Structures are given as C-alpha cells and as structure tokens.
Amino acid sequence: xxxxxxxxxxxxxxxxxxxxxxxxxxxxxxxxxxxxxxxxxxxxxxxxxxxxxxxxxxxxxxxxxxxxxxxxxxxxxxxxxxxxxxxxxxxxxxxxxxxxxxxxxxxxxxxxxxxxxxxxxxxxxxxxxxxxxxxxx
Amino acid sequence: xxxxxxxxxxxxxxxxxxxxxxxxxxxxxxxxxxxxxxxxxxxxxxxxxxxxxxxxxxxxxxxxxxxxxxxxxxxxxxxxxxxxxxxxxxxxxxxxxxxxxxxxxxxxxxxxxxxxxxxxxxxxxxxxxxxxxxxxx
Numbered sequence: 001x002x003x004x005x006x007x008x009x010x011x012x013x014x015x016x017x018x019x020x021x022x023x024x025x026x027x028x029x030x031x032x033x034x035x036x037x038x039x040x041x042x043x044x045x046x047x048x049x050x051x052x053x054x055x056x057x058x059x060x061x062x063x064x065x066x067x068x069x070x071x072x073x074x075x076x077x078x079x080x081x082x083x084x085x086x087x088x089x090x091x092x093x094x095x096x097x098x099x100x101x102x103x104x105x106x107x108x109x110x111x112x113x114x115x116x117x118x119x120x121x122x123x124x125x126x127x128x129x130x131x132x133x134x135x136x137x
Numbered sequence: 138x139x140x141x142x143x144x145x146x147x148x149x150x151x152x153x154x155x156x157x158x159x160x161x162x163x164x165x166x167x168x169x170x171x172x173x174x175x176x177x178x179x180x181x182x183x184x185x186x187x188x189x190x191x192x193x194x195x196x197x198x199x200x201x202x203x204x205x206x207x208x209x210x211x212x213x214x215x216x217x218x219x220x221x222x223x224x225x226x227x228x229x230x231x232x233x234x235x236x237x238x239x240x241x242x243x244x245x246x247x248x249x250x251x252x253x254x255x256x257x258x259x260x261x262x263x264x265x266x267x268x269x270x271x272x273x274x
Contacts, residue, residue, distance in 0.1 A: 020238075020261050020262060020263060021262050021263040021265060023236070024233070024236075024238065024257070024261075024262055024267065027232065027233065027236065028221045028223070028229070028267075028269075029221070051191065051221070052189065052190040052191055053189040053190050053191070054188065054189060054190070054191045056219075075212070075213075076212075076264055077263045077264035077265075078216075078259070078263070078264035078265055078266075079215075079216040079218075079219060079264075079265055079266075081216075082193075082216060084165045084166070084188070086165070092165070095164065096161070096164065099160065099161075099164065101157075101161065120161070122215070124157050124161075125157060125158050125161055126157060126158040126214045126215070127213055127214030127215035127216075128158060128214075128215055128216055129215075129216075130161065130165075132165075
C-alpha cells in the first residue's frame with residue numbers, strides 16, 4: 001500500500017521556529033517524534049512523526065550547500081515534498097518516464113529511513129515535488 | 138486517530154498541468170480520485186485521493202478572489218497545506234492558542250468533505266500552513 005510522507009523544511013539557524021513546528025506536531029499527534037536521522041549525502045537532519053499509517057518528516061539543512069538550504073533560499077520555509085511508497089521503484093520510474101514525467105535522478109539513490117528514493121521534476125507535477133521511495137530489503 | 142491530509146494548489150487556467158498531477162497521483166495510487174466537491178465559500182474545486190488512511194486533496198481556484206488563486210499568485214503552484222483530524226476542534230484551537238500559535242479563524246468554519254476547519258498562521262509553524270479539521274456529525 002502506498003504510504004504518504006510529508007516533509008517540511010526548516011533552515012539550520014531557526015531553532016526557535018523549528019521547535020515551534022516540532023512542538024505543534026507533538027501536540028496534534030499526541031506523541032514526540034519517534035526517530036531522528038542524519039543523511040550525510042544530502043546534508044540534512046531529519047525527524048519523523050507517525051500519523052496513522054503515514055508519517056511526517058521534518059528536514060533541517062546541516063550545511064548551506066544542502067538542497068534543503070537552497071530550497072529555503074528560493075521558496076522560504078514550508079512544506080518541501082510529498083513521498084509515495086512504491087513496491088518496485090525501478091518499475092515506477094520507468095513507467096512515469098514513459099508517461100512524460102521527468103526524473104531528477106536516473107538511478108534510485110539512498111535516502112533517509114532505509115529507503116531507495118527518486119524525485120520527479122516539479123515542472124510536470126503542478127509544482128509539487130514528489131518522491132518515490134522503496135524500502136531497502 | 139489523526140489523519141493527514143495533503144492539499145496541492147493548482148490555478149484555474151492550467152488544465153494541462155492539473156491533469157498532469159491528477160494523472161500522476163492516479164498512476165502512483167492505482168486509483169482515480171474518489172470524489173470531487175466545490176466549496177462555494179472558499180471559491181475552490183477539490184478532488185480527493187485515498188492514500189492508506191490518509192488522503193491527498195487537489196485544490197483548484199474557481200475564482201480569482203479565491204484564497205487558492207492568491208496563494209498561487211504569491212508562492213506559485215505547489216503543496217498548499219497539511220491537515221490534521223482532531224476529535225474536538227474547539228478544544229484543540231483553545232490549547233494551541235494557549236501554546237502561542239495564532240488561529241486564522243477564531244471560530245471553526247465549514248470546509249470541504251463535511252468538516253469543521255481552522256487554519257493556523259504559518260508564522261509560528263515554520264511556514265507550514267496547518268489546518269485542523271473535525272467531522273461534522
């Protein structure tokens with residue numbers, strides 16, 4: 001079953017605001033984040049909240065060169081991307097490419113939470129940055 | 138249990154791109170949207186996709202004065218807001234106000250999908266527009 005994952009971006013130096021949204025999600029969901037993880041390759045710190053069978057992931061840039069820092073510079077803080085779990089990421093990538101969507105990486109790469117991931121270019125997705133992800137077995 | 142709802146905004150006149158994201162979600166989720174609804178008070182057309190126990194809602198402005206049209210004018214197309222289902226919206230609004238969050242409406246208003254809703258000001262939520270919602274019984 002596809003699982004929705006929602007990621008919100010926060011800059012490195014905005015601890016009070018980051019705490020704001022962390023506190024908000026904990027209040028709304030009745031639980032603190034259940035895990036934190038640093039993805040060195042993407043220069044990002046993450047924390048995860050469970051919401052039913054979906055999850056919300058908070059992203060914080062750990063370096064000014066991080067894609068998250070660049071996103072915030074361009075668009076401001078806010079919701080970053082939307083992830084869908086797929087059974088076979090290579091098959092989904094091939095199918096979506098055939099349908100006219102643009103892949104941001106031609107091969108799956110390793111993301112947070114033990115997943116292979118691929119992003120789609122937002123120019124064909126109404127500006128919504130969409131990530132496909134598949135558990136690494 | 139709180140349910141995540143993710144809303145993406147699309148302008149009225151961008152049918153090809155709107156079809157793009159509609160097609161993408163149908164491909165990823167293996168099903169078309171299960172419902173459409175017009176919310177006259179917000180001047181918006183909506184369509185809903187199921188994702189596990191959460192849902193993705195697509196929003197399209199039906200009038201240039203719609204809050205969605207204004208959002209797109211300011212920030213461009215993309216993910217609009219994140220909704221959390223709560224058991225008692227008035228109690229949640231009171232608690233969040235006491236915690237220092239700012240409500241965009243002091244009384245719950247009627248939203249899509251038979252819900253009472255209240256939005257929080259993004260200045261205290263790391264730029265993430267958050268909606269509380271509760272089923273109207």
